[in-house]
Amino acid sequence: MKLREKATRMAEIPTVSMADIAFLLLIFFMVTTVFANEIGLQILLPEKGQEVKVKSENIQKVYVEETGGIRLNGEPVDQDDFVNEIKAILSVNKDAIFSIKTHPKSKYQYMINAFDKLRLANAERVSLAPSTEE
Numbered sequence: 001m002k003l004r005e006k007a008t009r010m011a012e013i014p015t016v017s018m019a020d021i022a023f024l025l026l027i028f029f030m031v032t033t034v035f036a037n038e039i040g041l042q043i044l045l046p047e048k049g050q051e052v053k054v055k056s057e058n059i060q061k062v063y064v065e066e067t068g069g070i071r072l073n074g075e076p077v078d079q080d081d082f083v084n085e086i087k088a089i090l091s092v093n094k095d096a097i098f099s100i101k102t103h104p105k106s107k108y109q110y111m112i113n114a115f116d117k118l119r120l121a122n123a124e125r126v127s128l129a130p131s132t133e134e
């Protein structure tokens with residue numbers, strides 16, 4: 001008597017619906033993901049070729065030193081009194097423009113701290129002056 005050989009079956013994973021599942025997962029994650037909108041610094045720039053004339057008495061110079069110290073119009077100002085000094089200037093001159101200039105080797109965080117303190121004192125007209133090598 002001759003035995004019949006069993007046919008070996010190959011195990012297969014059904015891949016017919018894999019593309020459908022991948023697209024459904026992609027759509028699910030796209031719909032449920034929350035994208036954070038970081039506001040950052042809002043800077044209003046003049047139009048190209050437009051010249052803005054500013055009175056020199058309206059410009060208040062803020063210099064951020066390498067160590068993080070702040071000078072206002074050349075005079076050193078204590079970090080805690082800086083906001084009060086700005087408020088005092090703004091109470092006298094509503095058109096004051098604060099020009100921030102930093103030492104070339106100063107940390108970025110020092111300039112941001114000065115900018116934040118200006119915003120805390122409600123100074124809306126702030127310019128960033130380019131720093132030059134000393």
